[in-house]
Amino acid sequence: MSELLNKLSSYNLFNYLFPGVVFSLVVDQWTRFDLIQSDIIIGLFLYYFVGLVISRFGSLILEPVLVRLKFLVFSDYASFINAAKSDPKIEILSEANNTYRTLSAAFVVLVIIKI
Secondary structure (H helix, E strand, O other), X not given: OHHHHHHOOHHHHXXXXXXXXXXXXHHHHHOOOOOOOOOHHHHHHHHHHHHHHHHXXXXXXXXXXXXXXXXXXXXXXXXXXXXXXXXXXXXXXXXXXXXXXXXXXHHHHHHHHHO
């Protein structure tokens, strides 16, 4: 078990597991659905999977909508690679951006579920 936890990167924790836990807790409070697990192992897999699905929703549906609305503007990938080579903090900021996108997607899905 500890070997599995050691293999989880900060990206996995902050973009899948953390949003999955937050989403599950809020769903438990706001709706009649109960996603909270008493078994830690099953809970980790469930929360990770929920976070993964929410992350995909954010990247495949929410992000394109925000780009179309001109709320988000992206540079091309080559520019990102060049910037990341000159400043390693760019990758950290990109990871944070993905975390915010996933959390935003989680709250959009929560509103959809509540409606």
